[in-house]
Amino acid sequence: MEFDVPGPPCPTTLPDGSPAWLVSRYADVRQVLSDSWIGRAELYAADGPPMSETPGLVNDPDLMFNQDGPGHLRLRRTMRRAFTPRAVARWEPWIVSIVTELLDGLARRRGTVDIVAEFTRPLPVAVISRLMGLDASARERMRHWSKHAFSDGTGSAAEVETALAEFSAFGAELLAARRRAPGDDLVSSLVTAADDEGGIPEPQLVSLVCGLVVGGHDSTMTMLGNSLLYLLGDRPECWARVASSEAAAGALADRLFHLVPLGDDRGSIRRASRDVEVGGVVIPSGAVIVADCGMANRDPAVFRTRQDADLFAPLEAATLSFGAGPHYCLGAWLARLELTLALHHLAARFPRLRLAEPPENVVWRLGTTSRSPARLPVTW
Template sequence: MSAADPTTETVEQPLLPLHRVDFGESGPPQPTTLPDGSPAWLVTRHHDVQQVLSDTRFGRAQLYGPDAPPVSDVPNLVNNPDLLFNQDGPDHIRLRRTFRRAFTPRAVARWRPWIAAMVDGCLDELARSEPPVDLVAGFTLPLPISVISELMGLDARAQGRLRHWTKYAFSDGSHSPDEIGAALEEFAAFAAELIGERRRNPGDDLVSSLVQAGDAEGGIPEAQLVSLVCGLAVGGHDSTMTMLGNCLLYLLGERPECWPRLGSDEKAAELAAERLLHLIPLGDDRGSIRHASEDAEVGGVIIPAGSVVVADCGTANRDPAVFPARPFDDLFAPLEGANIAFGAGPHYCLGAWLARLELQLALHGLAARFPGLRLAEPVEGVEWRLGATSRSPLRLMVTW
């Protein structure tokens, strides 16, 4: 599940819940500035954002070229040039092929029974607790950690280390560069050791499949395989945890009337999950940045070669030309247009179908088991877990 790009705007305290963030209005491409003051182009209309994300003239790799300014002052996994998301052209296609078959909708559908069983296991533990309980510690974190660990064949000890490494891989800037560097070096060593072990003793897990596909493909540097494994490990649970926590904050805090239907109707939970993914971003950085390799016309505006372009997916997902209804009116209505919360084009998130399934099953299972679930603290009192590209409740105290 791929992380978003470095933030494109300054966020001031106090932070609003992400469902209350003002996205502004969509319009033609216009000049803007990045947090470091450098110039960029902002693209906000749904069609224009889809074009930028799909057009090969707008790439990622050149953002990390030798003469390019730093994308962020904070070192983290997101800005690793070896990461799949930061590759373009043949290199990107070759790396993506190593993942693609594992994450097709058909492949993910086969995982449904055991993911549902994991949801039930987390709910059993939650039911044994005395309310009020922290839903983050008891559900939104352990569930996606368990899912990605099962897929990767990781043991319980590795699960605990993943939680530690994620703090540094998506650092919010509170860690020093030396601390981040040391943690990421340790993380890379773990991934390299895991790759070597799965080469010697392959299994049915995703890491074995990734290593076999990469070796068969040929020409993939070991550093890129290591980055793929690291990205899969931390991105595979962090985004799902973030989505689930933010969705539950909204549902329990502002839409309690929807809760019973989520538990009684699995199809309704599927529709609501897609709607929530469409409406609630992972973080305040709604822009996915690209580099224009040549002059390109977008929405009637010529964007010059060499420009940095911010494709604002959050605003595009509220474009009234595509989504005419008020955003949160009916959570159970099918979307009127394409949801670009997971991007579009060559860099469309490979883990999108897995994230969708986890969110659907989690919402349905939680509402079915705890129909009287409610917040134990006001929404305004939420303390936020901050990351380089996302945020979600640090704790979510609930009772029933």
């Protein structure tokens, strides 16, 4: 893997040709992601820059990721307790049961198998479905909504808008159902926390639920598919050690999150609400800033050893793959647990697992924020 070398903040252009500032050094990116004067909500201000015309959930101003300040903190507080390391650890037994069930089905297959269809896609969907108390009938609709929520522009605007309207209606109905009859699921706990918190507009709660439904499985599915392609295609010598222990798989998962990007776009876009100095450079008020977490994760001033030399070595600093600051990903612990358990149990069950086709034959699934194999034929 080859990447550009990070440097001081410098002018750049966005894909649409509009001006921006590129920030790529580790310390500078952490500052941008943590600075209260640099945020997401400013992108959607009346005088903000032109946003992508591709419809989708990512550019919904009500989405928690696009909120800043007190409103953003209220939304995060409704979720924080549900995603603590202790809370996530309690889910391990039933995640293992889902993994085992899928591997049992895989073992009954013969010949070449598409591991995306049989494992990397259904696993995170089943996990988020159980976490949110969704029945099996919602799973196929989740795939449809995810495709349009993270649209790659291949669907028409009318198709995407119709799908997102259906998705929002589903989120509103789910919230109403949990208010009427609370259960032992994440949506019920969100309703309770939101009522205790107060002051959260209903559209923001609906966007929060929809974001959890699709974001809670799309990123894990993407990461698992990309990791398997990398491990089986480039690093097959690691497979036996992944099978040896869950601890080894956990160390590998940390390194994979850091090393393997979810998509081609490694930038996290923000906007300055006043003049800010970053890395000795003054970025003017109103400027759009691209915080390139991928380049920052390979900053030689912080990560001094070859990134992919030992995939089981501890990282020299915290990865920026989950962001930093107020928008640090709340689902990081769940994503790590899912990737760890999936890789460990898959390697232990299928020690001779290998790609059935050359890596260059992979057909990619493209989305707004992710890129992963649409199918990945394997055999053992």
